[in-house]
Amino acid sequence: MSGAEVRTVRAGRRTVEVHRPGKVLVPADDGGTEYTKEDLVAYYRSVSAFVLPHLRDRPLMLERQPDGVDGPRFMQKNTPAHYPRWITRVEVPKESGTVCHTVCDDAATLAFLADQACLTLHRWLSRTGRLDRPDLMVFDLDPSGDDFDAVREAARWTGRLLDQLRLPSGLMTTGSRGLHVVVPLTGRHDFDEVRAFARDAAELLAAEHPDRLTTAARKQDRGDRLHLDTGRNAYAQTAVAPYTVRARPGAPVAVPITWDQLDDPDLGPRRWTVANAADQARTRPWSGLMSRGRALGPARRRLDALRGS
Numbered sequence: 540m541s542g543a544e545v546r547t548v549r550a551g552r553r554t555v556e557v558h559r560p561g562k563v564l565v566p567a568d569d570g571g572t573e574y575t576k577e578d579l580v581a582y583y584r585s586v587s588a589f590v591l592p593h594l595r596d597r598p599l600m601l602e603r604q605p606d607g608v609d610g611p612r613f614m615q616k617n618t619p620a621h622y623p624r625w626i627t628r629v630e631v632p633k634e635s636g637t638v639c640h641t642v643c644d645d646a647a648t649l650a651f652l653a654d655q656a657c658l659t660l661h662r663w664l665s666r667t668g669r670l671d672r673p674d675l676m677v678f679d680l681d682p683s684g685d686d687f688d689a690v691r692e693a694a695r696w697t698g699r700l701l702d703q704l705r706l707p708s709g710l711m712t713t714g715s716r717g718l719h720v721v722v723p724l725t726g727r728h729d730f731d732e733v734r735a736f737a738r739d740a741a742e743l744l745a746a747e748h749p750d751r752l753t754t755a756a757r758k759q760d761r762g763d764r765l766h767l768d769t770g771r772n773a774y775a776q777t778a779v780a781p782y783t784v785r786a787r788p789g790a791p792v793a794v795p796i797t798w799d800q801l802d803d804p805d806l807g808p809r810r811w812t813v814a815n816a817a818d819q820a821r822t823r824p825w826s827g828l829m830s831r832g833r834a835l836g837p838a839r840r841r842l843d844a845l846r847g848s
Contacts, residue, residue: 546577550584553625553647557654564607564656565813568788574813579784580653582813587646589820590782592829594649596666598629598640600777601652602659608786615657616640623651629667633775642667658784661777664733665726670774673733674726674832677778678741679768680717683761687807690717693752693765694801696744703845704740704838707831709824710801712808714785714793717765719778723832730774736835736842737769743846782820784813792816795825 546557560577567573583590601615618628618641627642643649643660652660664673680693694710697720701708711719724733738754745752745767753764771778779785779793791809794816800806811819 548580548584548650550587550650551646553645555580555647555650555654557650562607562656564604564658565786565788565790566607566609571789572814574790576654576656578813579656579658580650582784582817583649583653584646585817586782586820587649589817589823590660590780591643591646591649593781594643594660594662596644596668597642597662598631598667598670599643599663599780600661601641601655601657602661602786603655603657604786605656607656608658608788612786626651631670631775658786660780660783662780663775663777664772665730669726671729672726673728673730673772674724675778676722676724676733676737677769677771678720678722678737679713679766679771679778680720681766681768682717683763683765685716687716689751689765690808691801691806693744693767694718694720696748696752697740697767698798700740700744700845704841706833706838707828709795709828710798711781711793711795712806712810713779714783714787714791714809714811716808718808719793723829725832725834727834730772732835734769734772736839737772739846740842741767741769743842781825782816785809790814794819797824800824 546560547554557580562576563573565574603613603615604610616638618639626648627644628639629642630637631640664675678697680690682689706722709721741754745754752767753761754767755761781795783793785791790813792811794811
């Protein structure tokens, strides 16, 4: 296949060019399957109906690896000038000016980003119209090693606490080592309020299970305990988007799951890949979850009561 080959694909109402479609982005690992740029574009087209609701109106940080997972990685915030004019952008304030983030509002943008070797999409927890008001809260369950039983355990404890606080929540594999617990919000509170709430909830869990959980920021202070990471709940921080590909051997995918699936003995953080993630997406594991956003006022009062405040 010629390195200069260009193919076109239909994505929504537009036609998108795929350059060097045979370029291997994820080499075969231990006799597994290799994935090319063409495969990446095909995957994102297959899940576009499921991933776009989680991307629309949100600034993105793009994780690009033009030479594949074994090559250099670029974390791209600013939208290059050569990107098509039809791609949505948003100017985001920062200390020394602004950053022009890409926003993925349609299937054509998703396909174009795949052509740019953007394997992983990291999204803001707030939307373009209210950048300082997150409508998502994320607990990142990060084990010290590859002990997924510790992740299951932490997920159950986190889910029970959120149930006590009467907050809806969903689980997502990360395609890496752990799970994310995602809570939909109304967007009423600013990042400082949301992050403080998540931190206090995590610290309560760590106090209840001090030998198993920690909120310590420094790795050397964690030992073999699972880290309850709430740092993503801050302005300009991002979290891996549902159904996004991770830059790892085997092309694992971050996939929403039901709470019942937590008991599946075959579950792991890299259970789904480019080859089968669309099958899980079609089961709609988070059906209705994102429409159940809550304000944190009542939950804060319940949390403070549990903490003895």
